[in-house]
Amino acid sequence: MKTSWRILRRNPRALLGFVILLGFGLMATIGPYLIKLDEDQNFAERFQAPSLSHLMGTDYVGRDVFAQIIYGSRDVLIVAVLAAILTILIGVFIGAISGLAGGPLDTTLMMLVNVILTVPSFPLMLIIASMFKVTNPISYALLLAIWSWGGLARAVRSQILSLKKREFIEAARVLGLPAGHIIFRQLLPNITPYLAINFISIMRHAITASVGIMMLGLVPYSSSNWGMMLNLAVFQSGAVYTPSAIFYLLAPITAICLFQLGGIFFAHGLDELMNPRLRS
C-alpha cells in the first residue's frame, strides 16, 4: 500500500487522475446527501446561465444541471464500473483460456467470440426488452457487458499467445511451476496495463450505451444519466443550436471527458505500479 502511494505521489499525472476519480467517487457517494435533486419542471427557468442558485445553470425544463450531474455520477460509477469489471472478467477468462489451451478449445472459443462480435445486438436486445425488466445495477451492467467482451477476449488471447512463448514463461514451465502461478503471477501482470486502458474505454462506452438500454425500456428512464443528458441536449431540446443552452450541453460532455481523463491518467500510474521496469 505504502509502495503504491509512493509510486502514485511521484507520478503527477497519475496523482491527478486519482484525485479526479476520487472526486467522482465522493460526488457519487456523498453528493446526493448534500444536494437535493428537484425534478419539478419550470419552463420559465429553462437554459439559465450558471449562478449561485444553479452552479451549472438549468436544463430545458428549468431543472438544476449541477444536481443532475451529481445524481448522474451514481449511475456512471455503479453501472459503468460494474459493466467494465464484468467485461474484463469475461474477456480475460475466455481470452486467457483460449490462448493458453490452444487446439480445438481455442477454435471453439474463438468461434463463440466471432458470433458475439458479428451478431447484431439490437434485435437481441429487443427480444430481451420484451421479456425482461432490469431491476438492479448488476443485471444492468451484465446486459452492457454481455455484448462488449468479444473484442477484449480476442486481444487477450493474442497477448497470451505472444507471452507464452517468451523465455520467462518457458523458464517457469521448465521449473515446473503450477499453471495457476504462471497465469496469475507471470502472465496477468504483463497484460494488466492493457486491461486498465480497456477498463476505461469500456466505462465510457457503458455511459453512452446505457442510453440505448434506457430507450429500449430495459431500465427506467433517467434524465440525470450523463448519456441521457447529452442525448436530450442534442436530439430533443435542440441545445446544440441554442446559445443560451451551452452550459446544459457542456455539463455532461465535461463530466464524461473529465471522468475519462481521470481514468486515463490513473491508468498511467497503474502501468508503473504493475510494471517495475517503468519505475524510475
Place this chain on the structure above:
Amino acid sequence: MRKTRFGSLLMVGLLVLSLLATACSKTPETTPKDSSTTPNASAPKEPAIFNATGNWNVPPAYHGNYFATGGSSNPWWYISEPLFVYQPVDGSISPRLGTDWKEEGNKVTVTLRSGVTWSDGTPFTAKDVVANFYMLKLLNRGIWRYLASVEAANDTTVVFNFTVMTPLAKALVNSDPIFAGAKEYGKWADQVPANMTNTEKLNAIRTDLGNYKPEKPVGMGPFVIKTVTASEMILEKNPKHYAADKVAFDQVRLARANSNETIWAMNLAGELDVNHAAASKDLVDQYLKRQTKMKMAAPSDLSDFGLIFNTRKYPFSEQKFRQALAFVLDRKKIREVTNYFGADVTDYSHGIMKSYAGEWLSADVLKTFTNYTTDLKKAEALLTELGMKKNEKGEWLGKDGKPFAFEVTFPGGWGTNAESVASQLKAFGLPTKARAIEDSLYGSTLQAGNYDMATEFGNLWWGNPHPYTGYRRYYDTVSDGFVAKATGFPNVVKGPDGKDIDLMATTTDLGKTADKAAQKKLIEKLAWVTNEYLPLLTLTEKNIVIFYQDGLRVTGWPDAKDPIWQLAGGSTDKLYTTLIINGTLKPVSK
C-alpha cells in the same frame, strides 16, 4: 533515416499549409440570394425551385409501387391528385380531378375533369378511379367499411355505392390522392371485386403485387420525379398537368428529413422554403432571429396527446383514482414543456378534439361533465374516499397500506411528456418513474397490459376530422378500438341516466348516421362516458408547426391564421401542393 524524417516533416508542413489555406479561404454563401438580386439578362434563366422536405426509402430499396415496401413513402401529393380537396374546418370540398360531387341516398356520383393524362401519356378516366379504390381495399383503407362498390358509369363519371351513408364520406373518398391507375395496377385491381371477403385470395394478390417494383411512380400530379438519392429528391414540373399554367415552379427539391437535427440545421441556414420538423421554443426563436423572412403557422394536427390508464390493474381500475390523477396533473405545464406550440386542454377529457368540441358539445351539455382543472384538494378527497392515506414521507399508500410505485411508459422520443407527468405525480406523493419502450414494441406492450400509465395519441383524426374517427379509436374494437384494447376498458358501462351503454354499438351507430342532430345525441353519450370514466386523459392538442420563408425564394403564403393551413393536418404536402396548383405560391421574381 534523415530522408524519412525530412519526408515526414514535408508532409506535416503541407498538411498545415492546406489547413491554413482552407481556414483562410472565403466561406461560400450559405444563404441563397434573395429577391434583391440584380437580374442579368444574358444569363440563362434559373429554374424556379420549391425547397421542402420528404422522407423516402433510399435507393436501391426505393421504387414506385405504393403497395410494396420501399415505395409507399413517395411524395404522392406532388405527383398525384385527389378527386377533391377536403377542408376539415367546414367540411367543404374543392375540385381537383373531380369537378362535381352529387349525393343521392347511399350513392355518390363524381364527375371527372376531362383532358387529364397520366405522366406516361395515358388518358385519365373513371376506370383509373375504380382501379385505385379497389387497390385501397388491399391496404384495408377505412372507406371500405362503408363502401359496397365503385363503378365507372362512363369515362368521366364514377359512382360510389355506400352500404351506409357515413358522415365521413367526403373525407374518406378524398383522403388519398389517386395513385394506382388501371393501366399500371388493373391486373391486380380487377381481381379484388370478386374476392372482397376472401382474405386468403386478397393476401395472395398483395403478395404478387409486392413483387412489382417500377423504377418510379406514374402520376398525373403537378410534378414528376426526376432523380432520387439518399439525401435529395428532385421533382420536375409536369407540363401535361391540367393546371400547368398556374404552377409557377419548375422544380421541387425535397431534402430527406430522416432526423430533426438535419432539418434544424437546414432551417437555420435558410435552405428550406417550408418544413414542419418539430422544434423547441428556443430553437424556433433562433430560426426567427437568424432567418428574418421566416414565419410560422400552427394549425391543428387533428390529433391530441393523452395519458392512458391500464384499467386492468389496481388502482387504475378505480374510476375515482383515474379522476384523482386528472385533478393532480397541471396539463398547461405539461403542454408548455412538451408541446409548446400545441393547444391547452385543461378542463375536460371527452374524446373530441378541443378545437372542434364547440361544434358538437354545447355549454349546457358540458355542465353535466366533470371539469378536471387542476385541483389537488379534490384529488386528495377522491383518494381518501378510496381508503388511501399518506405516510410520514407524504407518499400515498394503497388500501392495503403499501406504498405505490408507478411507471409512465412512453415510446422513443416522448420522454419529456412522460417525465413531466411522472414528476408531477411524484410531487403529489405518488412515486412515479418514466420508462421508455422501443417503438416497434410499444403497441403490443400496451395491448398486453404490461404497463401502469402510458403516453399515447388520443385522437388521430388525420384525414377524417369527425368525433366518430376518435370514438372508433377509443371503442370500436372490431375496426380499431386501440384505446379500449390497450386500457382493458369494458365495452358496457352505465351512462348519465344510469342505463347501460354499449360503447361499440353506439360508436358503430354514429358511423352510420348522416343526420347531424342524431349524431350529436350519440356523441354526447360517448363524450360523457369518456370524460367521467377516463380511460384516457387528454393532455394537449397537437398543432403542426409549419415554418415557411416568405419572400426569400417563394412568395404568396397565406396569412398564418387563414383556415387553408388546416389542410396540413395529416399531410402537409396536401397543403403545399394545393397552394402551388391554385397559383397562390410563386417564386420571388428576380
